[in-house]
Amino acid sequence: MTTSATDRRAGQVAAEQNDRHFVTALARGLEVLACFRSGDALLGNQDIAQRCGLPKSTVSRLTATLTRMGYLIHVRESSKYRLGTATLSLGSAMLARLDVRQVARPLMQELADFARAEVSLGTRDRFSMIYVENCRSQAPHALSLDVGSRISLTTSAMGRAWLAAAPARERTELLAQIQQRNETRWPALQQGLDQALQDYRSLGVATSFGEWQKKVNAIARSFQPGGGLPPMVINCGGRASQVSQELLLGEVRPRLIEIVARIETALYR
Incomplete structure (x- = not known):
């Protein structure tokens, strides 16, 4: 076992x-x-x-x-x-009732086309993040991820953004469980998570530059979808050869923050 x-x-x-x-x-x-x-x-x-x-x-x-x-x-x-x-x-019944997908998708596609990247909507499931919507640009060499894909909670930008938005008590309890499951890797994981929380406060997004996968860069921002749903996250990223840190932080970041604000406004009308 x-x-x-x-x-x-x-x-x-x-x-x-x-x-x-x-x-x-x-x-x-x-x-x-x-x-x-x-x-x-x-x-x-x-x-x-x-x-x-x-x-x-x-x-x-x-x-x-x-x-x-x-x-x-x-x-x-x-x-x-x-x-x-x-x-x-x-699964189809659950996804069909997620109004946030219908609201977010056109804005996500707009951002994916601008960044020539992949933009995804996800939320936490136990110790990973799961995609509930995904938009790609027409750029070649896209990541092979789609609805239902799972990625790391601790090393992905999406997971880190979720942790940044989670209530402090829930985050503390979850991180304690993660530490128990990853004793040998925990010091490195904790360092990355501490930096991610600091980034989220200062930049408004969580980052992962080669930490989830060596040649993948991404940034992410969380939001509250309402309707009793847990926090959700929009992530923008791609292969480092096509999506640089400079592009993500300089040009994509303000657009991602704006898109998330527009989604929240639409959901709370």
Whole structure:
């Protein structure tokens, strides 16, 4: 069992013990579905067991049940699973109700075309950021990311902007969990996060210049979408060979800040 899986299971066990309304079987089934990530074609029971931190026998029962309900599809040739169409209906229903996507998309595309970059809208899901909208320019060599993609919470500009906007108590608790999961990397991660919070206060955006991926630059700004939704973030970035730090901070940054303000104004009318 991996360290992250162990930590996740420990947290779940604590929740089960402390909350009589917690339905263990439901939580485990949802964990199985959540372990499928963008880019995963097929996963076997052993893969799922490692990611979820559950016994393989438990996972086998869960995948059999989820397959019968249409949430997973069993591929006989490989004895592995892919997400089923029932999960598509859940995701589509959720995305269709995100008014912020309709408001943000034309402004995001405008910025992507100006910067010849990629502009994305995302929010936090546990220890990563997940894309809920994505716009690309026509420039070649775009990043291979789309709706549903997950990126780092700690090293990406999007994740850092989310942390900068999070309530102090929530941020402190989350960072403590991240530290437990990344003891050896924590000093470097903390240094980057401290700088990111300082950047956000002074520049109005979080930055990541070669820290999420070595040859990728990005800046991001968070906002409150309202409607009971958690903070969301708009990120602009691309390959460093095409999207320089100077371009992002000098020309893109004021436009990103303006776009986020326009989105908030439109949402709160």
